[in-house]
Amino acid sequence: MKTLSVSNLIGIKYLQKNDISLIFELATHFKEVINRPIKKVPSLRDVTIANLFFENSTRTKLSFEIAEKRLSADIINFSSSNSSLKKGESLLDTVQNILAMKVDMIVVRHPNPGVAFFLSKKIKAIIINAGDGTHEHPTQGLLDCYSLLQKFGTLKEKRIAIVGDIAHSRVALSNIYALKKLGAEICLCSPVSLMPKNIQKLGVLQSTDLLETLKWSDAVNMLRVQRERMHQSSFPCLRDYALQYGLTKSLIEKIDKPMVILHPGPINRGIEITSEVADSNQAMILDQVENGVAIRMAVIYLLASKLKISTNESPTA
Numbered sequence: 001m002k003t004l005s006v007s008n009l010i011g012i013k014y015l016q017k018n019d020i021s022l023i024f025e026l027a028t029h030f031k032e033v034i035n036r037p038i039k040k041v042p043s044l045r046d047v048t049i050a051n052l053f054f055e056n057s058t059r060t061k062l063s064f065e066i067a068e069k070r071l072s073a074d075i076i077n078f079s080s081s082n083s084s085l086k087k088g089e090s091l092l093d094t095v096q097n098i099l100a101m102k103v104d105m106i107v108v109r110h111p112n113p114g115v116a117f118f119l120s121k122k123i124k125a126i127i128i129n130a131g132d133g134t135h136e137h138p139t140q141g142l143l144d145c146y147s148l149l150q151k152f153g154t155l156k157e158k159r160i161a162i163v164g165d166i167a168h169s170r171v172a173l174s175n176i177y178a179l180k181k182l183g184a185e186i187c188l189c190s191p192v193s194l195m196p197k198n199i200q201k202l203g204v205l206q207s208t209d210l211l212e213t214l215k216w217s218d219a220v221n222m223l224r225v226q227r228e229r230m231h232q233s234s235f236p237c238l239r240d241y242a243l244q245y246g247l248t249k250s251l252i253e254k255i256d257k258p259m260v261i262l263h264p265g266p267i268n269r270g271i272e273i274t275s276e277v278a279d280s281n282q283a284m285i286l287d288q289v290e291n292g293v294a295i296r297m298a299v300i301y302l303l304a305s306k307l308k309i310s311t312n313e314s315p316t317a
């Protein structure tokens with residue numbers, strides 16, 4: 001059986017193009033499984049996974065949980081808000097105590113960049129990064145590219161715009177790494193105050209003009225304004241931001257060509273995207289969520305196959 005070149009999923013930066021292809025191939029099998037009347041396979045019935053969420057989440061947390069259940073893994077869910085972290089326990093002590101309960105794999109979301117990497121140096125369990133601060137959100141990057149592939153067949157030389165709060169976005173960085181590995185051209189569009197310095201070193205174009213960026217693009221990924229990560233506002237006011245960088249129906253009509261629209265969620269309706277656009281046929285927002293379950297099943301299955309205890313059964317049987 002083919003395997004991934006990595007033992008943990010810390011970031012797309014560390015994946016080879018072949019790893020991404022393997023994940024997508026298996027995700028396509030799992031997408032068929034989750035659309036069957038019985039949406040479950042017994043592949044990981046000997047594997048125990050802990051979902052460790054130190055930051056709020058709807059999509060990622062539930063998507064991992066349902067992916068694990070569809071693979072028949074045993075799961076435990078940890079949420080920092082009602083844990084002994086409140087009594088002063090450290091991150092590492094918390095994780096080591098959970099692992100002492102014979103957990104094989106952890107899925108971790110944390111507000112601080114580098115937490116998944118830090119844990120990978122300290123513990124023996126397999127780690128999947130479910131978003132670490134402003135660093136990476138690898139499964140989101142994978143599901144975004146997989147959704148674009150559904151539309152385009154290939155991403156080679158496809159022009160993809162990533163628009164909005166690039167500076168505070170882990171989704172942007174994971175998308176940039178994944179899209180570059182798959183041969184796409186990328187343009188980042190944001191106010192200067194939300195564009196990270198030296199980002200052009202990653203081989204991306206930059207713009208501050210949304211209309212010009214849209215005219216150039218085949219698809220656009222609209223990012224949320226992440227006010228929870230801003231110590232002070234990065235623009236005069238939200239209304240001003242929405243007027244300059246919000247995706248509206250009238251802007252789309254101006255470009256007069258087909259446009260695929262992504263958004264990782266959660267959406268701030270009326271700020272980075274209007275309801276009319278978010279709910280239109282061009283938007284793939286709920287397709288992204290559906291694909292996320294299949295992508296996460298594939299990632300979990302492939303990493304678990306590195307455990308001696310995991311079964312060799314066909315992933316789709």
Ligand code: CP
Nearest residue numbers: 057058059060264265
């Ligand atoms: N896309 C995403 O990470 O959403 P959540 O914060 O709800 O998990």
